[in-house]
Amino acid sequence: MFRQIYLITTGIAFLxxxxxxxxxxxxxxxxxxxxxxxxxxxxxxxASMVAIIAIAITSILFLITKxxxxxxxxxxxxxxxxxxxxxxxxxxxxxxKPVWGVWWTGEAKLTTALVLFFIYCAYLLFRNYFxxxxxxxxxxxxxxxxxxxxxxxxxxxxxxWEQNHPKAVVGPLATEExxxxxxxxxxxxxxxxxxTLLFVGLVWTQYKTSNLLRSKNV
Amino acid sequence: MYKVIFSLLLVFFIFxxxxxxxxxxDLISGVINAISADDDGHLEGILLMTNDGQFVNIDVKSGxxxxxxxxxxxxxxxxxxxxxxxxxxVVSKLKDLQERFAPIxxxxxxxxxxxxxxxxxxxxxxNLNFLFACxxxxxxxxxxxxxxxxxxxxxxxxxx
Numbered sequence: 001m002f003r004q005i006y007l008i009t010t011g012i013a014f015l016x017x018x019x020x021x022x023x024x025x026x027x028x029x030x031x032x033x034x035x036x037x038x039x040x041x042x043x044x045x046x047a048s049m050v051a052i053i054a055i056a057i058t059s060i061l062f063l064i065t066k067x068x069x070x071x072x073x074x075x076x077x078x079x080x081x082x083x084x085x086x087x088x089x090x091x092x093x094x095x096x097k098p099v100w101g102v103w104w105t106g107e108a109k110l111t112t113a114l115v116l117f118f119i120y121c122a123y124l125l126f127r128n129y130f131x132x133x134x135x136x137x138x139x140x141x142x143x144x145x146x147x148x149x150x151x152x153x154x155x156x157x158x159x160x161w162e163q164n165h166p167k168a169v170v171g172p173l174a175t176e177e178x179x180x181x182x183x184x185x186x187x188x189x190x191x192x193x194x195x196t197l198l199f200v201g202l203v204w205t206q207y208k209t210s211n212l213l214r215s216k217n218v
Numbered sequence: 219m220y221k222v223i224f225s226l227l228l229v230f231f232i233f234x235x236x237x238x239x240x241x242x243x244d245l246i247s248g249v250i251n252a253i254s255a256d257d258d259g260h261l262e263g264i265l266l267m268t269n270d271g272q273f274v275n276i277d278v279k280s281g282x283x284x285x286x287x288x289x290x291x292x293x294x295x296x297x298x299x300x301x302x303x304x305x306x307x308v309v310s311k312l313k314d315l316q317e318r319f320a321p322i323x324x325x326x327x328x329x330x331x332x333x334x335x336x337x338x339x340x341x342x343x344x345n346l347n348f349l350f351a352c353x354x355x356x357x358x359x360x361x362x363x364x365x366x367x368x369x370x371x372x373x374x375x376x377x378x
Contacts, residue, residue, distance in 0.1 A: 026325075027243055030335070031345075032245065032345050033346050033349050034345035034348050037352050040352060044356070080363075083359055083363045087360065095348070095352070202364075209370045209374055213374050
């Protein structure tokens with residue numbers, strides 16, 4: 001029952017977000033339609049950054065308790081985090097071309113975001129190719145804990161290095177100049193909420209499936 | 219179950235139609251050809267010569283939802299305000315832009331300006347393909363992952 005309610009809530013939130021992005025949010029005057037990529041980019045960036053922190057926490061719990069459920073949860077989080085990181089990177093690249101005139105620059109925020117993508121890849125590849133067992137799980141946990149350091153660096157990068165990437169538009173780091181206002185911020189927060197619902201739903205589904213497969217040694 | 223989902227979807231698609239009627243915004247860019255003001259010197263509208271040589275009359279609005287401005291002087295100092303703040307100041311700022319042939323961009327709804335800024339539109343209408351590409355790839359990645367997950371669920375149930 002809870003699963004069905006969650007699914008319906010997520011579906012409705014998803015549809016509302018799409019409607020808000022394309023029909024309700026006003027067109028930004030300097031960037032035009034391409035600014036709507038923000039409503040995709042920021043929520044998935046949020047998901048990918050939160051995911052690596054969550055993986056670090058579950059990895060620490062695994063190292064302390066030696067309980068495989070935390071390791072399993074870490075892997076599920078990493079998979080969904082990787083998908084989020086891919087969407088974040090691609091949306092950023094596509095936004096940069098019409099606004100900056102280039103697909104990619106070597107500035108701090110972009111580079112650290114790319115590093116996050118590689119951390120996810122390294123974590124999952126390691127788990128996939130290293131022989132299963134306690135050693136693999138422990139080393140993977142250490143990789144995740146070290147990798148989580150990247151998340152706050154990404155978050156503060158635009159503030160610390162002050163390059164082309166726009167500063168935070170919502171949250172504690174948003175300034176009066178950089179913050180969004182009115183309908184745009186409502187749209188963005190709705191999209192962040194939807195991405196969070198999707199993220200939790202996907203992680204939970206993957207976690208349950210993975211548990212089932214493990215219990216059957218598939 | 220499906221009836222509930224269908225009803226919710228129906229409400230979802232009917233409700234926004236009233237809002238959609240208000241979403242016919244358009245962006246134009248160009249230089250100011252003339253500024254019209256009333257007897258008291260308050261701004262009424264501007265005649266804009268667009269980038270393709272057309273002349274377009276744009277009215278400004280005060281009261282509820284007034285026309286918003288973001289205008290810079292020659293030194294780069296930016297003034298942000300709206301039509302209710304100081305209409306006389308707006309006229310002087312726009313005259314300054316007119317004298318300098320500085321390009322402005324206007325977001326308007328059927329000839330009534332919502333926002334006026336002194337920056338040239340950078341072919342923003344041509345950005346739709348970027349928007350499409352971005353969302354298309356995002357959905358492919360997202361639904362692709364769902365397909366993979368679905369495969370795993372099937373695999374686990376087959377082995378059960």
